[in-house]
Amino acid sequence: xxxxxxxxxxxxxxxxxxxxxxxxxxxxxxxxxxxxxxxxxxxxxxxxxxxxxxxxxxxxxxxxxxxxxxxxxxxxxxxxxxxxxxxxxxxxxxxxxxxxxxxxxxxxxxxxxxxxxxxxxxxxxxxxxxxxxxxxxxxxxxxxxxxxxxxxxxxxxxxxxxxxxxxxxxxxxxxxxxxxxxxxxxxxxxxxxxxxxxxxxxxxxxxxxxxxxxxxx
Numbered sequence: 001x002x003x004x005x006x007x008x009x010x011x012x013x014x015x016x017x018x019x020x021x022x023x024x025x026x027x028x029x030x031x032x033x034x035x036x037x038x039x040x041x042x043x044x045x046x047x048x049x050x051x052x053x054x055x056x057x058x059x060x061x062x063x064x065x066x067x068x069x070x071x072x073x074x075x076x077x078x079x080x081x082x083x084x085x086x087x088x089x090x091x092x093x094x095x096x097x098x099x100x101x102x103x104x105x106x107x108x109x110x111x112x113x114x115x116x117x118x119x120x121x122x123x124x125x126x127x128x129x130x131x132x133x134x135x136x137x138x139x140x141x142x143x144x145x146x147x148x149x150x151x152x153x154x155x156x157x158x159x160x161x162x163x164x165x166x167x168x169x170x171x172x173x174x175x176x177x178x179x180x181x182x183x184x185x186x187x188x189x190x191x192x193x194x195x196x197x198x199x200x201x202x203x204x205x206x207x208x209x210x211x212x213x214x215x216x217x
Contacts, residue, residue: 027070027093037065058163067183073197086177108174180204
């Protein structure tokens with residue numbers, strides 16, 4: 001990925017990644033972070049000030065990221081990502097972004113598709129049987145060797161868990177997303193709360209346009 005200088009009319013500097021880049025967007029209150037979709041569902045954060053790589057967020061989505069939008073209405077403090085399965089996630093625009101909340105199946109009408117969904121699994125009934133206590137002639141409880149408490153092991157050093165590929169809930173009958181889908185932020189001039197913005201998305205396969213309000217409290 002190359003950053004170009006319009007005055008010098010040449011390349012200012014180049015970032016190299018170990019996986020293909022899919023989508024890009026500049027974000028942050030000072031427009032100093034560049035977010036780029038990376039590989040099968042990750043994204044990488046570049047610092048435009050120091051020209052360095054700041055973070056790789058593994059498994060941000062379960063599919064490659066197709067669109068990234070900085071939320072200008074919210075002073076670019078947040079950005080939204082969309083993946084090839086139609087899910088949208090909202091992130092904080094920092095050098096180490098946090099996932100604030102997901103918007104699964106953004107293209108789908110959950111109420112209209114409710115009759116098509118399989119019934120929820122019936123929870124398994126667990127029966128707990130308490131073992132009868134046995135006492136000896138002196139009134140002391142007899143403890144089975146198999147049930148004897150094990151000696152406590154020394155506490156192990158905490159290891160940072162490896163990132164796991166997320167599995168987003170997919171609705172039956174939901175519109176099929178594609179890499180040709182688009183996501184933008186609408187410039188809304190009418191009365192709207194300062195903590196809200198409006199995202200507009202297209203679904204190329206189903207020929208749909210979806211408009212939704214995103215509110216961060």
